[in-house]
Amino acid sequence: MPDAVLAALRAASHEASGRSNHTDGVWLADDEPILPGVRPRYMAAPGSTAEAAAVLRAAAAHDLAVVVGGGLTKQDWAAPPRRCDLLLSTRRLTGVVEHAAGDLIAVVRAGTRLTELAELLAPAGQQLALDAPLSGATVGGTVAVSTSGPRRMLYGTVRDLLIGVTVVRPDGAVAHAGGKVVKNVAGYDLGKLITGSYGTLGLVTEAAFRLHPCPAASAYVSRRAADPADAARLVAGVLAGQVVPSALEIDAPAEGGLAVVVLLEGTANGVAGRAVRTTRLLGGDAAISDAPPGWWSAYPWGPGDVGMKLTAALSGVPALLTAALTARRQHGVPLALRGSAGTGVLYAGLPGTTRAETVAVVVDALRAAAGAAGGHAVVLTAPAAVRERVDLWGPVEGLELMRRVKRQFDPDARFAPGRFVGGI
Amino acid sequence: MTTREIGTLAATLRAALGDEQVISDRQELRTYECDGLAQYRVVPALVALPRTAEQCAAVVRACAAADVPFVARGSGTGLSGGALPHADGVLIVTSQLRTIKEIAPQDERAVVEPGVINLHVTRAAAPYGYYYAPDPSSQQICSIGGNVAENSGGAHCLKYGFTTNHVTGLQVVTPDGDLVRLGGRAPDAPGYDLVGAFVGSEGTLGIATEVTVRLVRLPETVRTLLAAFRGTDAAGAATSAIIGAGVIPAAVEMMDALAIEAAEAAVHCGYPAGAGAVLIVELDGPASEVEAQFAQVERLCREHGAFEIRIAADETERLLFWKGRKSAFAAVGRISPDYIVQDGVIPRTALPEVLRRIDQLSRERGIRVANVFHAGDGNLHPLVLFDDAVEGQAERAEEVSGAILELCVALGGSITGEHGVGMDKARYMPRMFTDDDLDTMQLLRCAFDPRGLANPGKVFPTPRLCGEVPGRRTGVHPAQAAGLAEVF
Ligand SMILES: Cc1cc2nc3c(=O)[nH]c(=O)nc-3n(C[C@H](O)[C@H](O)[C@H](O)COP(=O)(O)OP(=O)(O)OC[C@H]3O[C@@H](n4cnc5c(N)ncnc54)[C@H](O)[C@@H]3O)c2cc1C
Numbered sequence: 001m002p003d004a005v006l007a008a009l010r011a012a013s014h015e016a017s018g019r020s021n022h023t024d025g026v027w028l029a030d031d032e033p034i035l036p037g038v039r040p041r042y043m044a045a046p047g048s049t050a051e052a053a054a055v056l057r058a059a060a061a062h063d064l065a066v067v068v069g070g071g072l073t074k075q076d077w078a079a080p081p082r083r084c085d086l087l088l089s090t091r092r093l094t095g096v097v098e099h100a101a102g103d104l105i106a107v108v109r110a111g112t113r114l115t116e117l118a119e120l121l122a123p124a125g126q127q128l129a130l131d132a133p134l135s136g137a138t139v140g141g142t143v144a145v146s147t148s149g150p151r152r153m154l155y156g157t158v159r160d161l162l163i164g165v166t167v168v169r170p171d172g173a174v175a176h177a178g179g180k181v182v183k184n185v186a187g188y189d190l191g192k193l194i195t196g197s198y199g200t201l202g203l204v205t206e207a208a209f210r211l212h213p214c215p216a217a218s219a220y221v222s223r224r225a226a227d228p229a230d231a232a233r234l235v236a237g238v239l240a241g242q243v244v245p246s247a248l249e250i251d252a253p254a255e256g257g258l259a260v261v262v263l264l265e266g267t268a269n270g271v272a273g274r275a276v277r278t279t280r281l282l283g284g285d286a287a288i289s290d291a292p293p294g295w296w297s298a299y300p301w302g303p304g305d306v307g308m309k310l311t312a313a314l315s316g317v318p319a320l321l322t323a324a325l326t327a328r329r330q331h332g333v334p335l336a337l338r339g340s341a342g343t344g345v346l347y348a349g350l351p352g353t354t355r356a357e358t359v360a361v362v363v364d365a366l367r368a369a370a371g372a373a374g375g376h377a378v379v380l381t382a383p384a385a386v387r388e389r390v391d392l393w394g395p396v397e398g399l400e401l402m403r404r405v406k407r408q409f410d411p412d413a414r415f416a417p418g419r420f421v422g423g424i
Numbered sequence: 425m426t427t428r429e430i431g432t433l434a435a436t437l438r439a440a441l442g443d444e445q446v447i448s449d450r451q452e453l454r455t456y457e458c459d460g461l462a463q464y465r466v467v468p469a470l471v472a473l474p475r476t477a478e479q480c481a482a483v484v485r486a487c488a489a490a491d492v493p494f495v496a497r498g499s500g501t502g503l504s505g506g507a508l509p510h511a512d513g514v515l516i517v518t519s520q521l522r523t524i525k526e527i528a529p530q531d532e533r534a535v536v537e538p539g540v541i542n543l544h545v546t547r548a549a550a551p552y553g554y555y556y557a558p559d560p561s562s563q564q565i566c567s568i569g570g571n572v573a574e575n576s577g578g579a580h581c582l583k584y585g586f587t588t589n590h591v592t593g594l595q596v597v598t599p600d601g602d603l604v605r606l607g608g609r610a611p612d613a614p615g616y617d618l619v620g621a622f623v624g625s626e627g628t629l630g631i632a633t634e635v636t637v638r639l640v641r642l643p644e645t646v647r648t649l650l651a652a653f654r655g656t657d658a659a660g661a662a663t664s665a666i667i668g669a670g671v672i673p674a675a676v677e678m679m680d681a682l683a684i685e686a687a688e689a690a691v692h693c694g695y696p697a698g699a700g701a702v703l704i705v706e707l708d709g710p711a712s713e714v715e716a717q718f719a720q721v722e723r724l725c726r727e728h729g730a731f732e733i734r735i736a737a738d739e740t741e742r743l744l745f746w747k748g749r750k751s752a753f754a755a756v757g758r759i760s761p762d763y764i765v766q767d768g769v770i771p772r773t774a775l776p777e778v779l780r781r782i783d784q785l786s787r788e789r790g791i792r793v794a795n796v797f798h799a800g801d802g803n804l805h806p807l808v809l810f811d812d813a814v815e816g817q818a819e820r821a822e823e824v825s826g827a828i829l830e831l832c833v834a835l836g837g838s839i840t841g842e843h844g845v846g847m848d849k850a851r852y853m854p855r856m857f858t859d860d861d862l863d864t865m866q867l868l869r870c871a872f873d874p875r876g877l878a879n880p881g882k883v884f885p886t887p888r889l890c891g892e893v894p895g896r897r898t899g900v901h902p903a904q905a906a907g908l909a910e911v912f
Contacts (some may be wrong), residue, residue, distance in 0.1 A: 100771060100773065101668075102664055102667075102668060102771075102772070102773040103771040103772050103773050103802070104667065105771075125670060146612070148612075156585070156589060157611075157612070159617060159620055160585060160589050167864070169864060173860045173863070173864065174860060175858075175860050175861045175863075175864035175865075176857065176858070176861050177861065177864070177865065179836070179837070179838050179856070180771070180836055181769045181770070181771055181801070181802055181836070181837050181838055181841075182801050182802075183577060183581070183586070183769050183798070183801040183802065183803045183838070183841040183842065184769055184837075184838035184840070184841060185574065185575045185577075185586075185624050185838075185840050185841065185842055185843075185844055185845075186838050186839050186840050186845055186849075186853065186856055186857075187845065187853065187856075187857060187861070187862070187865050187883065188621065188624070188625055188865040188868050188869075188883075189575070189588065189620060189621060189623070189624050190621075190864065190865060190868070192588070192617045192619075192620025192621050192623075193616055193617060193618075193620065193621045193868065195617055195620070196612075196616070196617055197616055201616075212672070213670030213671075213672070214670070215670075216670070236530075239532070239641065240553070240641070242641060242642070242643065242644040242710060243710055244641075244643075244709055244710055244713075266710075266713045267713055267716045267717065269712060269716050270710060270712040270713030270715075270716050270717075272712075273710070273711075273712035274710050274712060274713070277710075309612070311610040311611055311612055311613075312610050313528075313531040313533070313608075313609035313610050314530065314531045314532055314533075314609075315528070315530040315531050316531075316610075343611055344609075344610050344611055345611055345612065370610075373610070374531075374608055374609045374610050375608075375609075375610030376610065376612075376613060376614055378614050393614045393615075394614065396613075396614050396615045397604070397605045397606060397607075397608075397613065397615075398604050398605070398606045398615060398616075398618050399615065400604075401598065401604060401606075401618055401871065401872065402615050402616045402618065404871040404872070405616055405618075405621075405867075405868065405871040407871070408867040408868070408870050408871045408890075409867055420615075421614055421615040422615075
């Protein structure tokens with residue numbers, strides 16, 4: 001039987017792209033790697049913002065639920081969508097639209113992988129200063145989920161580096177916000193709203209970023225810590241020390257042990273001097289290395305495991321760490337911890353084989369500790385059984401306003417419905 | 425509003441705030457008729473001066489109940505008419521919300537009320553070795569609430585970012601009058617980044633009643649140089665060379681000959697004679713880094729034609745360098761009876777071209793333009809000089825000023841880098857954004873303020889109707905009816 005919806009999506013794609021062989025723009029999803037939990041019927045891979053807009057207008061007309069996928073590295077993050085008729089891939093929206101090296105900015109299509117972008121920028125001695133904890137991640141996915149790594153301490157996160165976005169709204173209208181200059185206060189900063197919105201407000205097709213020069217030199221200073229209190233003392237010492245670290249990480253692997261690692265970046269002479277000063281600040285067995293430790297900028301979990309993000313006010317990090325180590329002992333679980341002690345962000349991992357019940361009590365304990373420390377505990381990713389059992393997000397301030405935002409952008413709740421906080 | 429309606433609302437506000445906290449006397453109301461952009465003046469129907477967040481919420485609730493618009497005002501230093509009152513509305517002034525609630529160096533945060541003066545945060549944090557980084561030139565008088573609303577920048581934002589990069593938490597009164605907390609001391613609160621959306625929204629999404637800001641550790645060293653060039657082309661080339669070399673100075677500021685002349689007349693800053701342009705370059709950070717890069721900056725300035733370089737020997741000399749720059753706006757008053765302060769952004773590499781075009785405009789229309797920039801990030805502050813007493817000059821100055829904005833947009837820049845859109849530039853928004861862009865931005869406004877009571881008439885040239893949009897589904901969604909979705 002002919003599929004009228006497929007025909008409509010194809011017609012839209014065809015008209016907007018001008019391609020004669022329009023089957024490569026929209027097709028039936030049967031053979032595709034499918035999202036966890038739901039089975040989309042249609043796949044689309046538009047090659048331009050205009051084509052994406054045409055396809056999404058057709059999708060709106062047929063009331064299709066839409067999920068956007070980039071590298072599909074994070075589709076097992078957050079809750080699975082309640083509904084997905086159309087999986088829209090950004091894999092043909094790739095490449096750098098503009099790299100103005102003299103202005104330290106780049107405009108990039110959403111499907112571009114962060115690693116490719118890094119290669120394109122490197123010859124100019126520049127970088128998008130975002131760590132990529134997951135290999136294969138695209139620019140669009142990184143914006144949608146707002147992943148970050150150790151260097152957030154100096155450079156901030158996506159929200160701080162994103163200076164402009166092009167978004168296709170759920171109704172297919174194309175909107176831009178921001179621009180391609182770093183300083184700009186004209187209009188609302190929709191880039192902030194889109195960042196970390198898990199694809200629930202629209203499709204990002206292009207993003208403009210502020211770039212940074214690649215540092216001439218870098219050094220890692222590592223030191224073992226006896227316990228959370230010791231780590232806290234070391235972290236506080238570095239923070240007070242005016243050495244301006246690019247990252248200040250702690251690592252507490254499940255097997256035991258605790259390490260503090262400081263990344264310094266800058267000129268060759270400057271870094272050498274600061275590294276020596278940092279060893280003095282840290283004392284003990286502090287040692288300087290050119291290379292990061294093996295775990296650097298990776299989450300303390302693997303595919304299929306439970307991954308959590310814990311946040312705290314800076315002074316609350318030791319208490320949070322203590323609570324996590326206590327939970328590890330009490331529940332006999334190999335809880336691994338790692339993260340940016342210098343900004344108050346820790347990640348926690350548990351094996352995917354951990355019983356859902358056990359995960360739930362550990363999450364409760366961590367959530368209570370994070371809350372007491374002024375932060376949150378969010379389950380980023382977990383096996384299906386766990387996702388069904390635990391509240392992934394915990395308390396969310398301003399939820400009612402968030403629902404109102406969602407309702408304005410996506411009144412029919414068709415974009416990644418259910419994936420986000422409060423069922424958004 | 426009728427006199428009677430005003431009287432009723434005034435009585436409600438007095439009951440909630442106390443008599444002293446509500447102004448209805450016409451003469452007293454006049455004090456608040458304009459902000460820093462004094463050519464627009466509107467006397468508000470009432471002024472309310474809440475002392476607490478709860479009182480602020482009570483005022484907004486009263487406005488919502490009476491369907492009366494409200495406008496927030498901090499120190500009234502805004503330069504885009506953002507705090508211009510509404511004739512039929514209540515002006516909510518935060519000058520009595522001035523408590524620094526906490527300086528928490530251990531969290532690298534400060535928690536302040538919105539009326540707190542920008543510089544006071546730094547003063548309070550200094551004993552702990554911290555400061556508040558965003559430093560608008562108006563920092564001695566402007567309020568943190570105003571900074572949040574405008575996403576204010578300053579000379580040091582090149583390296584440290586703008587207000588939005590330094591606000592982690594807010595307490596907000598929504599246009600319904602609810603008190604809501606967003607974000608906090610910890611980073612990355614779950615959900616949409618409503619803190620990020622609120623910062624820079626110019627008072628159109630509600631009123632900030634408490635602000636949690638980042639404190640930054642004071643740098644070990646600060647070094648400042650003043651380089652004199654024959655012209656702006658050379659100074660611009662030196663700026664590009666510095667940035668191109670991978671140096672991110674804390675600040676790079678430029679002034680042209682006319683701006684220097686004005687500053688000399690006003691504050692006798694003693695800049696090198698014969699300079700067609702000066703650059704102030706400041707580096708800060710660990711001493712070993714700063715030393716290496718400072719030498720490089722000095723060399724690059726010389727290579728690009730600096731004929732004199734002065735290095736600040738101490739804090740007094742450093743402040744003298746800055747004095748000329750920081751007083752530039754006011755200083756042009758010495759060389760011109762009237763002036764327009766413009767604020768536009770260009771990609772920094774377009775600087776030479778823009779300056780040539782501004783010069784051309786200036787000669788064509790017979791209107792002098794003094795140029796002051798945050799050169800590092802391409803934020804221009806052309807000061808368009810005129811004499812209102814001379815027939816037609818004001819109009820021509822206005823034209824030149826507008827043409828400069830067009831130029832910024834044409835080169836891929838922005839109509840405002842830090843002063844905001846307010847009421848002054850709302851009409852320029854369509855030059856930079858499409859109808860769909862503006863419509864989409866207003867979806868956010870509709871979420872916060874469907875009735876458009878918060879600072880109406882600002883930012884957007886035409887308000888969006890927030891009711892049901894034609895073609896959109898009304899009523900119950902099928903998924904919701906089937907019990908699959910929760911109620912939105
Ligand atoms: C001499 C001079 C130099 C300046 N230099 C700079 C500079 O270097 N960089 C820069 O960015 N700006 C600069 N400005 C502009 C101005 O100082 C800033 O925009 C400042 O942030 C305004 O603060 P304010 O307290 O005066 O706000 P106001 O002028 O009172 O209000 C500004 C806007 O904020 C809104 N608002 C105020 N308080 C709140 C609140 N609590 N919640 C929500 N909305 C609120 C108002 O409704 C209005 O829209 C300068 C101004 C002058 C006069």
